[in-house]
Amino acid sequence: MATQASVDQSNENVWGGGNRPLGASYGKLMMWYFLLSDALTFSGFLVAYGLYRFKFESLWPDPDAVFTHFPFVHGEYPLIYVALMTFILIMSSVTMVMAVNEGHKMNQKGVTVWMLATILGGAIFLGSQAWEWYHFIVGEHGAVRFEDGRMAKIADADGTVLSLHDIVHGSDTPHDHHEKFATDEVIAAFKADPSLQLLLPGKEREIINHKSALPLVENSYVVQGANMKENEYGHPLFANFFFFITGFHGFHVFTGVLLNFIIFVNIVKGTYQRRGHYEMVEKVGLYWHFVDLVWVFVFTFFYLV
Amino acid sequence: MADHAEHPTGTRWIWNIFWLLLIVTAVEVGLGIVKPAFLMNKVAGTLLINHVFIILTLVKAYYIVMYYMHLKYERKNFIWTIALPALILIPYLTFIILVEGGYMGSITLQSIPGN
Known part of the structure; x- marks a missing residue:
């Protein structure tokens, strides 16, 4: 824009107040500093997650054992669904860069199309997240929680995790994720089959054999799915952090979709065409890429590590 | 720009x-x-x-x-105003908190969550 020439001519006077020392508009600068502060907020959350994960290592669930679903497919496929979500978000980042790119060329139609694609990508991501939360909350195998607060899944002699359904009704009947099991029937079924053992949630996959499990199971109760107080996957804080961090990120995505939509309406109305530049698209684009950036870290620290 | x-x-x-x-x-x-x-x-x-x-x-x-x-x-100076705070504060926070977490793990009775 107009500053380019004056910046070049009076380079030695950059800090003299005659031009913009950081060479960017106020709006863009403030968006960047907001994103910097937001980045520090998210690092605070992720680091807090790390603190408690290190503190309760043996009770912290292995993410591979938690996020294993894929739509319309039975069986366990760790990482595949989150990988798809990551792909969706990266893709919507690409369409956003495309929109900014068309904006530089003052091509209103191009910006409109790419911005619409970005909004769609964001909406699909939010839908995927809702689906994942749903399965996280409903749960998969169910677990027993002991009096001392520890919890374990029930496994067969080989250490393969069995669901409560498997041990109460047998594994050959169809599985209903929503069936609630009473503590008594689970304890009775566990006692009746001496090949059953308990598996602690941690990555070490510690096993408690049937004999030493009996006194623990005696005073335990059944936990299915996840809520803010307890979850079948492991330490209660795991679900708290999951809801809070992915929820806070999802809230950012939702806000991003909303902002993108407002900008989209202005693009369609020709506001930026008349203004002579599409800097608003760049600014909202910065926010959108930041949301993608945060997801890259959430993906690593929640699902991979 | x-x-x-x-x-x-x-x-x-x-x-x-x-x-x-x-x-x-x-x-x-x-x-x-x-x-x-x-x-x-x-x-x-x-x-x-x-x-x-x-x-x-x-x-x-x-x-x-x-x-x-x-x-x-x-601009270079712009880049550094963004990069320096992030590159100093985030690794610093991560380092002290995770070291602390490791220590807490070593002294915590692992069997009592929530305490």
């Missing part, structure tokens, strides 16, 4: 970075599923595979921030 002259033109660079992000993510997912044995020993407090994940994540972050967010094409 200043330095816009240096911007790459066309859309080829956008797709190049897209492929880079996609391939790095695919490598991460592949490693996470296969868990190759030679990456499963502990180095500096955590599994070697986790170090690999973190490095790959930082690579992705670098490309998103520098190219998709155009930070590379801003």
